[in-house]
Amino acid sequence: MNKFNEIYLDIESAILNQQYQAGELLPSENELAKSYNVSRETIRKALVLLLENGYIQKKQGKGSIVLDVQRFNFPVSGLTSYQELKSSQHINSKTILVKNIRQTMPDAVTKQLQLPKDTAVHFVERLRQVNGESIILDKDYLLTSVIPDLPDKEAENSLFQYIEQTLGLSIGYAQKEFTVEPVTKEDKQLMSLHGDTHVVVVRSSVYLEDTTLFQYTESRHRLDKFKFVDFARRRSPM
Amino acid sequence: MNKFNEIYLDIESAILNQQYQAGELLPSENELAKSYNVSRETIRKALVLLLENGYIQKKQGKGSIVLDVQRFNFPVSGLTSYQELKSSQHINSKTILVKNIRQTMPDAVTKQLQLPKDTAVHFVERLRQVNGESIILDKDYLLTSVIPDLPDKEAENSLFQYIEQTLGLSIGYAQKEFTVEPVTKEDKQLMSLHGDTHVVVVRSSVYLEDTTLFQYTESRHRLDKFKFVDFARRRSPM
DNA sequence: TAGTGGTCTAGACCACCGT
DNA sequence: CGGTGGTCTAGACCACTAA
Known part of the structure; x- marks a missing residue:
């Protein structure tokens, strides 16, 4: 070190x-x-x-x-996975693997990220439950060109841990975008929404250290359980 | 330089x-x-x-x-004021000064920030309009011990600019917290909400370089106009 | 004025990558 | 192997703060 x-x-x-x-x-x-x-x-x-x-x-x-x-009690800012957050916050929670299949990246995503059409990915869909309620719906698309295999038991745990520790890859950086959007049918089916009309949507593109894009994630959060904390320093606004 | x-x-x-x-x-x-x-x-x-x-x-x-x-087209992450954002994005917008009065800091805030009760502040309330719609409601509390005077015409423009350029103070850092909360009566009265039930709330505590807290801000955004983009590097999760 | 952090240097050794 | 970035050093000068 x-x-x-x-x-x-x-x-x-x-x-x-x-x-x-x-x-x-x-x-x-x-x-x-x-x-x-x-x-x-x-x-x-x-x-x-x-x-x-x-x-x-x-x-x-x-x-x-x-x-x-x-x-400054909740330094979530930066690039932290759900698993790391969970362990650092001692949240009583559970992950349910809904789907882990191979398919192609949705066209809307390939277009935005300038990827070739029909890029092969693992599509992993997971529900995060806290106290029996489904609070977060995570949809991850992992490029098979970077991650050839994705066993169910890894998908149930931490993707970052599998990628870094088992596969020995180095995660470099990510771009995240936060918006609030109307709920979809799928949200209503899978999440415990209590009639909410919107969810917080966090879309991330995650890159390896060698700048390869390897993961695109859409994380959908119930409004009342979402919180993001950021520590920011002033940079002279030129 | x-x-x-x-x-x-x-x-x-x-x-x-x-x-x-x-x-x-x-x-x-x-x-x-x-x-x-x-x-x-x-x-x-x-x-x-x-x-x-x-x-x-x-x-x-x-x-x-x-x-x-x-x-990475929207580097909002960090500490950027509405005015700076506006000029960098060429948004056609307008600010309406709703209130600029002297009062004491609300008890809920003094308790959370460990300030003395009855701390004297300027309370500035402003609406941000885009294309004639009131999209954002900003409520700023500025400690009079740091900022003795706050003319209306400065409050209509950039608080940061007034603080840095006119008063010659140096802004150091801020902590921001993002949540989604039910609308208040005031939100309904002042903002163009189209019947929305929630708004995005960004609460910030802003400090000078000498670590003095001088501003607490609550910024309330209409859901469909809110977007936050963050660029994050992976830090070894120890 | 003495002590602080801010900047900058020239050089050294190491770990990693590609040929 | 040579070139790359990663780390570390010892020393220098400056700008700022407080007494």
Whole structure:
């Protein structure tokens, strides 16, 4: 593991354990460099990670102020799978595999993503249940050119885990789009909607590190169970 | 201006002008360092910015691949104001100032943000109209301890611009939370809802660079006009 | 003025990729 | 193997903050 990543994790846990309290200053970069026995630039790389993840705020001439992490309690922003979310939030939930079949990518999707027509995919449809209610409907399309086989028992668990750990592929980045749309017949059949007229729809295109598109996902959430939290830094608006 | 920022902007515009095409490799870090007459670490800082903004993907031993920026066409993620969004998207829209009064922060907000009860704020309520329809209702609470005066004519324009340019304050970061909630009476009165039962609610806490909280905003969007796009990189899920 | 973070350098070694 | 990006260093100078 990198030095700067180790240092990041070390300081992160110190903040979470409240060894550094909100509002306090971290030791200066020079002090940290001395105490970790690394150069200042290495410390600075660790601090960038803390900064990006909302743990600290830096001020020139002043120092690095520890932020109130309790207040930022749900760092979902970024690229996190349902499984990871579930384990980090200790949600009592269950996944039901509705479908896992091979077919071609829908035309609407191939057109938008500039893929060839009739691209072969695994189509995986899953329901996420919490306390017996079907809250989320996930529809995943995985390119068979990248993922040749997709056993049912993997589809019931985490696709990301299967892709990264079993297949040894590296996930790079994703683009997500959030909208609210009218419910479909399928939503009504599969989800516990209580007569809702709309669902939140999150459409994602997921790419490997080598920039290959390998997955397109449509995730449909019941309105009252949807929440997305984002931590954003101001970038000078030029 | 920084060197690495200049270089970032330079390469960014080269990508947008398609001088570097999607799928191509950028010149190597050593070549870029030579041609810009800077050290390699400085080039790398510029590339980090390109990476974070979804312009390139790096691969060890290979190079920096230019991504298809057209596909990522709506980089709203981050901290961008309505005015900036409007000008970047050339939306034909109008802002109506409904209220600009002094009052105390609602108790529900002070409790959640751990502020003192009866914190004095400017309460600004604004409607965003597109093509004559009221699409968004913004309710801003600005601490008078940070922003003593808030003229109506500034409230009609950009709050961020007033805060940054006129007052000379530096905005640091924000935490945003997205949910979908039932409409209120006020929503029905002020917005053009066509009988919708829900609105998207974006609640933001905005902080200065010195970590002072100075603004709390509730932004209520009509369902069919709401869209949020996020570019996310995979972080090793530990 | 002393200490802080912000930037930049020149060089080093490593891991990974392709030939 | 040579070239790529990934990491790390030791040192320098600057801009900002607080006393």
